[in-house]
Amino acid sequence: MLVTAFFSGCTKEKTNTTVFIHDDSGSARFSKSLVIYDAGRQNSARILVGSNDSVYLKKWTEQNFELIPVKYGESTKAVLDARFQSTNPSVAKSGDDYKENDTPGLQLYTKFESQTLQNDVEKVVLYEKLPDMGENARTYLTHYSKTLMEGDSITCFVYGVNPNESGYYGLEMRASENSEWSTVVSEWKQVEYGKSYVYGLRNAYQMKARRKVSGNTESAIVLFD
DSSP states (O other), X not given: OOEEEEEETTEEEEEEOOOOOSSSSSOOOEEEEEEEEBTTSSOEEEEEEEESOHHHHHTOOGGGEEEEEEETTXXXXXXXXXXXXXXXXXXXXXXXXXTTTOOOOEXXXXXXXXXXXXXXXXXXXXXXOOOOOOTTOEEEEEEXXXXXXXXXXXXXXXXXXXXXXXXXXXXXXXXXXXXXXXXXXXXXXXXXXXXXXXXXXXSOSEEEEEEXXXXXXXXXXXXXX
């Protein structure tokens, strides 16, 4: 995977040439591209969004995503703390029943296609705001990293964003394009509000993270770097 940077004025463009993997799970039968901006509309990213349900996919528009810029020298966690800080956080709910009651649900898949960033911005974090599917709906969100050249390294950053609900995630990697996915973090590991985990791998070809959400709760963020 080659990441190229083009400089024009005060912005730079990063392009991910890897196509979205539709048949990895057999579920992403429908897909579309969306262009997402940060709050100041100074940075943007084109993402590919897929789902196993065309009606569900239509509910996902640009308004369901937010880009959060992280400038050079800034801590990703500090930026997210400032964005999701709560004056009165409550205790997150227990996730003891998540494995036992794991049931099929709606699937959403995301992957960055390209990014156009200001020169002082190192990266952007993608934050999903789920459409209203009812409080009992269960949604699985799968995030794919870019693919890497041999010898490259990759990092996955996980952050809990909701003071009222713990997030749950799992992480996998594959060593080459034709390799099977292997477990890095078993599903479903819990991440509480304001907590973060970092997983770094070298000589990995690609990583993917899965998140599980009940109702419309935004519970965790995953960032590949």
